[in-house]
Amino acid sequence: MVQMLNNNRKFLTMILLGTAVSLAVVSGAIASLPDSDHVISQKGKQFGPRDVFLRSGEHVTIVNDDANFVHHAYVESEAFAFDSGDIEPGAKAVITFPKEGDFIVLCGIHPKMKLAVHVE
Numbered sequence: 001m002v003q004m005l006n007n008n009r010k011f012l013t014m015i016l017l018g019t020a021v022s023l024a025v026v027s028g029a030i031a032s033l034p035d036s037d038h039v040i041s042q043k044g045k046q047f048g049p050r051d052v053f054l055r056s057g058e059h060v061t062i063v064n065d066d067a068n069f070v071h072h073a074y075v076e077s078e079a080f081a082f083d084s085g086d087i088e089p090g091a092k093a094v095i096t097f098p099k100e101g102d103f104i105v106l107c108g109i110h111p112k113m114k115l116a117v118h119v120e
């Protein structure tokens, strides 16, 4: 009887350990996924960097870090369309790219601002 209890305890310990190990493996896998937060500046009335490479389903975060200019970001493509509306200084817009392809993000206020997004 005592032997059985001991065996049960060992079994429970093994299950708990196993659960802890698989949780650690899962959270490790999540942590090792590519960081999809590609931050793009709008400083000096230009996107920086001007090219960004993503995987399908990833997003970019457009940050208006220009102190005195309102910016904007839009995409018009066959795959999808996006319009941020005004991005005030200090504000951000997040654009998710659902499909593969090459896309151009433009600022409706400053037509020279262009960001090329390459989605693989």
Ligand SMILES: [Cu+2]
Residues within 6 Å of the ligand: 042, 045, 070, 071, 072, 107, 108, 109, 110, 113
């Ligand atoms: Cu702009």
